[in-house]
Amino acid sequence: MKRSIGITINGEVYEETVDQRLLLVDFIREVAGLTGTHVGCSVEGRCGACTVVLNGKAVKACLLLAVQADGASVLTIEGLARDDALHPIQDGFWEKHGLQCGFCTPGLLMALYEFLQNPKHSDEEIRTAMSGVICRCTGYVHIVEAVKHAIATVEALSPQERKEWFNE
Amino acid sequence: MYPRAIENYFAPTDVAEVLTLLQQHGEQAKLLAGGQSLMPLMKLRLAEPQTIIDLNQVAALDDIREENGRLHIGALARHADVATHPLILQSYPLLADAARNIGDPQIRNRGTIAGSLVHADPSADYPPAVMALDGQLVVAKADGGTRTVALDDFLAGPLMSDIGEDELVTRIEIPVPAARSGGAYAKHSQVAGDFAIISVAAHITLDPSGICQQASIVVGGVMPKPGRAGQAAGLLQGKALDAPLLTQAGEAAAEEVETEDDVRASAAYRSQLIRVTVPEVVRQASTRAGE
Numbered sequence: 394m395k396r397s398i399g400i401t402i403n404g405e406v407y408e409e410t411v412d413q414r415l416l417l418v419d420f421i422r423e424v425a426g427l428t429g430t431h432v433g434c435s436v437e438g439r440c441g442a443c444t445v446v447l448n449g450k451a452v453k454a455c456l457l458l459a460v461q462a463d464g465a466s467v468l469t470i471e472g473l474a475r476d477d478a479l480h481p482i483q484d485g486f487w488e489k490h491g492l493q494c495g496f497c498t499p500g501l502l503m504a505l506y507e508f509l510q511n512p513k514h515s516d517e518e519i520r521t522a523m524s525g526v527i528c529r530c531t532g533y534v535h536i537v538e539a540v541k542h543a544i545a546t547v548e549a550l551s552p553q554e555r556k557e558w559f560n561e
Numbered sequence: 562m563y564p565r566a567i568e569n570y571f572a573p574t575d576v577a578e579v580l581t582l583l584q585q586h587g588e589q590a591k592l593l594a595g596g597q598s599l600m601p602l603m604k605l606r607l608a609e610p611q612t613i614i615d616l617n618q619v620a621a622l623d624d625i626r627e628e629n630g631r632l633h634i635g636a637l638a639r640h641a642d643v644a645t646h647p648l649i650l651q652s653y654p655l656l657a658d659a660a661r662n663i664g665d666p667q668i669r670n671r672g673t674i675a676g677s678l679v680h681a682d683p684s685a686d687y688p689p690a691v692m693a694l695d696g697q698l699v700v701a702k703a704d705g706g707t708r709t710v711a712l713d714d715f716l717a718g719p720l721m722s723d724i725g726e727d728e729l730v731t732r733i734e735i736p737v738p739a740a741r742s743g744g745a746y747a748k749h750s751q752v753a754g755d756f757a758i759i760s761v762a763a764h765i766t767l768d769p770s771g772i773c774q775q776a777s778i779v780v781g782g783v784m785p786k787p788g789r790a791g792q793a794a795g796l797l798q799g800k801a802l803d804a805p806l807l808t809q810a811g812e813a814a815a816e817e818v819e820t821e822d823d824v825r826a827s828a829a830y831r832s833q834l835i836r837v838t839v840p841e842v843v844r845q846a847s848t849r850a851g852e
Contacts, residue, residue: 413567525665
């Protein structure tokens, strides 16, 4: 029923004995106390608010058991900014007003994290990359603008800077 | 909504171990691959497995390669990998089309080809595509045997497939297409990433003068499982694929594939979508065959 696991989240190891049915999103929120990862639809993994980066890939944390992430590395919204500096993707949303209520924003940023590492993208590709997170406020236009802003920022980074921002 | 308590969780690292676990726990166990269908079912308590056998640590179950005239796709190949694999983009673009149409990027990062085929949703993207390519599943049995089954026979009905409690699909096999072959897949859905209202997969082989030698057309989004439009495909054989013939094939497919009303669309709307989509998809397949 219970199992001892360790998950590295934003570079810090969290060890806990958990119910085997515990969802990864609840490990992140309840065990690690990182409540920036949100729970929206809570059933079928449709809304994407719980998206995190697991071993480099964007996944919905409500569709994984925490025990499946034993030994894995997870990046959440709390791991994006460095000291006082916003991550380029956060900065894009700040500059272009890519959010209203903000509930979907953490999931959206984590869904775009992998995508932005190779920033040459068409408008169509931007929209596809966003398609796994539902926003009920913005109508998405400002989000697309925010992603374009972030792409421009990432493209202007030196290789070293890029590595720093995308080194989980 | 939360899954029922899970008594046993196993994360085996090779196929032999999976089969041993299936032998011990088969009746109460569920194999967990990508989890993009199973986890929602568990949360809804439509599936309440006591034992989870997680396949994600099993080594070498996700490779994609050609061998002895057949494409081998490991059971655990993720949709994102199939959608972007150079060999698949080059020789099996129909499969890449289908993979790219599944869910959204996060789902494609987790979901697996064998998981989708075993789950057997009649509106899923892979089944019509794999059927059009005459795909087969290689199934390992707990007693040490293996069997190979055509996807046409493997799919039994809505969410029903021919998989035993002591069996594991290890790979999908597809014959390497003849020269001058091409395929395409398209679907209609209410919103991006949703299941299909209808979808159409076509695979075409042309002779050097552009005459259709072989054609297969499969329609998804219909009950109880994707349906072959055999008469429509038959119309194409031995002919040049001009616009009037493609229109005729669309008419034939709409006539022969039975549609039903459901929450997504009416039967009549589905038939109309089949009528107009079959010519588009066959045209794209034949263009690719000629390239």
